[in-house]
Amino acid sequence: MPDKHVGQPLLRKEDPRLLAGQGRYLDDLGRDALAAAFVRSPVAHARITDIDVTDALDVEGLVAIYTYEDLPDRIAEPLPLLIPHPDLTHARTPHCLANGEVNHVGEAVVMVVATDRYLAEDAAERIRVAYRDLPPVVGVSQARAGDRLVHEDVPGNIAARSVQENGQGDAHSAIAAAPHKLTLDLEIERSASMPMEGKGVLAHWDADDRTLRVHSSTQTSTSVRLAVAAKLGLPPDRVEVVTPDVGGGFGVKIVHPWPEEILVPWAAMTLGRDVKWVEDRREHFISSAHERGQQQRIEVGFDDAGRLHGLSVEIWHDNGAYVPYGIIVPIVTSTQLLGPYKVGAYRVEFTSLYTNTVIVTPYRGAGRPQGVFAMERTMDAIAEYLGLDRLAVREANLIQPDEMPYDQGLVFQDGRPLIYDSGDYPTMMRMIRDLVGWDGFEAEREAAAGQGRRIGIGVAAYVEGTGMGPYEGAHVKVETTGEIVVSTGLTTQGQGHYTTLAQIAADVLGVAVADVTVITGDTRRFKYAVGTFASRAIVTSGNAVAVAAAKVAEKAKRIAAAALGDGIAPEDLELGDGVVRRKDDPGSFIDLQTVAVLSNPLRYAFDEAAKAATQFAAAANTGDEPGLEATGFYMPERSTFAAGAHGVVVETDPETADIKILRYCVVHDCGVVVNPRIVEGQVHGGVAQGVGGALYERIVYDDAGQLVNASYMDFLIPFSTEVPHIETAHMVTASGVNPLGLKGAGEAGVIPTSAAVASAVEDAERGRGATEQGLAIRRMPISPSELYELRKGRVHA
C-alpha cells in the first residue's frame, strides 16, 4: 500500500462492473412499470387548436392520456426559472405539456401511458393535434432582426441583455487610442451534449407510506428531489431520488426538472402504478438541450508588440425557446473569454435571444469554447496583422505568476468576483511550444510542401473557473466490518468518483482504496448536494470527503485512546494500515474495525466482536455520539481556476480540402491531481468532443425550424478513427482556494479545441509567396465542403 493514494494513477474501481455489463442504468430498472410516450410538436411555432385522442382510445394496453388541461395546480404552472439574474428581464420557461402554444419542434404536447412502450407509441401515433402555424424564428440572425417573435410579449426576442466592464477604463476609448485596431465577426454553430444514454425517469408511489421514489438519469438527484417535491406538493422527506448508473451527462442532465421528471412521478401517483419513461435518441435531439450557437463582434486595440490596450466584445447568444437554466452560458462566455490574458480595458455585452428551437443550456465547456474562440481568433488576427509570431503575441499578453491572485474585475457565473487564484501561464505556453514543436515547425512545413502537402500548426489557451459553490458534502462511515462507506450527494456519470473520492478518504483514514466504497446520487444516503457539473465535483466533494474523513479520524483516535488506556491521549495516535496506533510505538495498535465496534456502546452482543462494546466489557466511553462516522461539508469562497494550452498540427488536402489532424498536444494544469489516469481520460474525452465541435458536429435547423439531422447518422460525433492520438503534459499549480489544492478537470479538454484547430487550418492555408493569399476562418465547425468554399474566395494575384 503506497503512503499516499492521492496522486496515484490507480485503475478505476468502477470499471470491472461497468465493462462487464453489470452497470445498472435507468432502463435496466422497472421492468414491470407502465411506459410513457409523448406526442411532441412536429412544428416549430404554432397555436394548438385541437387535440383529438379518439383514435387512440381503442389501442390495447392504453392506460391514460394526459394533455395540459389535465394537469393540476402547480404542475400546470410553467417550470421554474432555476437561476434568476437581474439582467434576465424576460424569462420564459416551458410548461410540462404545451399550454396552447408550441415553441419548438419536439415540445411535449400529450403524454400517453400504456402497458409497454410499443403500445404507448402506437397510441401516441393515433392522437391528432391540429396546429395553426405561427412564423418560426430560426437562428441568431433571424432572432436579432426581431420582426418575428417567439413569445409575443418579448420584444425583439431579447431574454436578457447584460454588460460587464473590467474597471480599467472605457474600452472604446482605449481601442480608439491604441496604435492599431481590428474588428472580427465570428460565429459558432449549435452542437449538443449527446450522452450515449438519454434521459429517463422511473417513479414508484407508495400510497401506504405516502413516499415517492424517483429514479432519474440526472446530474443532480438532490435538486430533482426538491423540484419534484415542490411541484407535487410533498414534503421533501417524502421524496427519494436515486440516480442509477448514468451513461453520460455532459451538461444536459443538470437541467431539472425536465417535464418528464414531473409528469412521470405525477402519473405514478395518479395511477397508483410504477411509470417509466426512457428518452429515445430522436427525442433527445428535439426535446433536450443544445448549446454553443453564438455570433460575436470583436473590436480590439493593440500596440506594435501585439499587446492589447482595449477589447470590446458583443455577443448574440441563441438561447432557444425558453430559458429555464437562465443565462449562465453567455455569462461564462463573457467572463472566461479573457483566458490567461490581460486585455486592457474590457467591455462585453451579450444579448440572449429566443428562437423557435430546442432550449440552450450548458454543454461541457458551457460557453467557454465560444469565448476562447473569440479571444484566440483575435490573437491570431493580431499576429497576422503585425506579421508577428502567433505564440509571441499571446506571450506578450499573459498574466504573470507574480500577479497571482489576479482579479479580472468581472463577476463570474457563481456571482463571485472573477479572481484567478493561481497559475503559471508563461510556463504553460513554454511547455506547449516545446511539446508541439512550434519552433521547428517551419522546417516541417517546407519539407511537407516539397511533397505537395499542406500542413499547419495552431495553438489556443484557456482558463477555466472550476469547483464553484455553493457547497458539497459527504458522509464517511467506518463499518464494523472494516469497510469504509463514503456517501456523497452528488451524482456520477463516468467521472471515476468511486475511485478518486476513495483515494482521498483512504489517505485520511490510512486504509486501502479497496476498502472504501463510494455511494453517489442517492438522496436516501445523503440529502444535501448541488450536483455534478461545471468541473466542480472533485474540488467540492473531494474536499468535503476530506473534511468528513478527518472528523472520523479524530473520533477514531479518541475512542482508541480510551480503549488503549494507559494514559494515552488521542494526539499520541495516528491512523495507518487499517489501524489506530501509537506514533511512538506502532506495535501498540487497535484495528479501525474494532474502533468502529467500540464506537457504538451496546447493551446486547450480537456477535463475538460486539461483546467488546457491551456494558460489562471495558467500554471506551468518550462521550461521542455513537457510530464511527461523520458528515462534512466544503463551501468554497469562490471558484478555483484551472488552465491549459492546446497545440495542434493539421494537414489539408490541396485538392479535396479534407482536413486531418496529425498531432494533438495538451498542456494541462488542474492543480493537485488526485488520479493522473483519470485526469488524462477526462482530457481525452474532452478533446474528442472538441474535435467533434471543430470538424464534425453541428445541429442543423432548416428555415421552418425542423431539426434535419436528428440522428447519429447525420449528427457526426467523431468515431475513434477521427480522434487523434493525444499527447499530454501536466503541470501543477495548486489551488489557493481549497485545502487539497484541487482544480476541476472535467471540461478542460473541449474548451480550446475549435480555436486551436481553426488556427492550424488557417495556418495550413497560409498564402504561398506573392501569388496566393491566405484565408480567414471566422466560423466553426469547418467541413471540407466549407474549406473548399473559403478557398474559392481566396484572391490569386
Next chain:
Amino acid sequence: MKPPPVVYHGPDTLEEAVRLLAEHGAEAKVLAGGQSLVPMLNMRLTAPRRLVDVNRLDELAYVRSDRHGVRVGALARHADVERATHAFETVPLLRQAVRTVAHPTIRNRGTTVGSLVHADPAGEMPAVLALLDGEVLLRSERDGERTVAAADFFVGPMESACREDEVAVEAYFPRPAGRTGTDWRELSRRSGDYALCGVGTLVRVDDAGAVVAARAAYIAMGSVPQVVDLTEAAADGDWSAAAESAADQLDPEDDIHASAEYRRHLARVLTARSLKASYEAVAP
C-alpha cells in the same frame, strides 16, 4: 423509436419465402441483414404489416467464384464478400469497395444482395454491380426465376426492379475482361459514413499499355448509381481531362454535409486519382 405492430414470418426454405411473398407481398418486407430496414422500422419511417425473415435460408449464404465472375447469395454478409480471397482474386473491385461499406459490425450483419435491393444511391455495392455490368437473379412464385441486368435494376432512389413478390436470390459480379485494373475510393465525413462522393473505376489496357476501355461509377452523385464511359476521354492517359469530362455528366445535390458544387469537385479529383490507380495496377 419502437416499431409498429408487425407479423413475423420466418420461412425455412426459399420456396416458403417465395410463397409467403406471393401471398403477402404487397404488405410485406423481406428482412435480411436489417441494417437499413430495422432502423427505418424503429423510426416508423416504414410500416409493413409483415416481415419475411430470410435469415434461416442457409443455402443462400454463399460467395462462389469461377473464372467468369463471383456469385453472391442473398444471405452472404458484406463481411463474407470482403473476406473471400477467391472473390478478391477474381474481382478485386469487390473487396476494394465493400471494405468502405459502413463499419465492420454493420458488414458482419448487412448483406450485399440486400444493399442492392435497398438501392440507396449512396450505397457502394449498387455502383459496383453497375460498373461491372453485373446482374441480379430474382425469384417469384408467379414467374419463377428471372435475371435483371444492373442497368435495369436500379430504378430510382431506394427503388429497385425487385418486385414485392420477389426474393433477390443472388447477385452476379462478372470478372472484367482482358487486362483490366480497378480501383474504389471515396471521401466521407467520418470513416464508415456514407460517402460525400465515391467513385469506382475500371481501366483496360492492351499489351502496349494503351487504354482500350475506361469506365467510372459514382455513388451519392445522382438518384441511381451513375456509370460514365470514359474510354474516349481517357484514351491518351490524361486522367484529369477524363475526370473533367466525367464530372460534367454528373448532377449531384446539396445536403447538410456538402454542397453540390463541392461534390462535383470531389468527383473530378477522385476520378483522376482513381483512373490513375486503376491504370497503374495493370500498366506494363
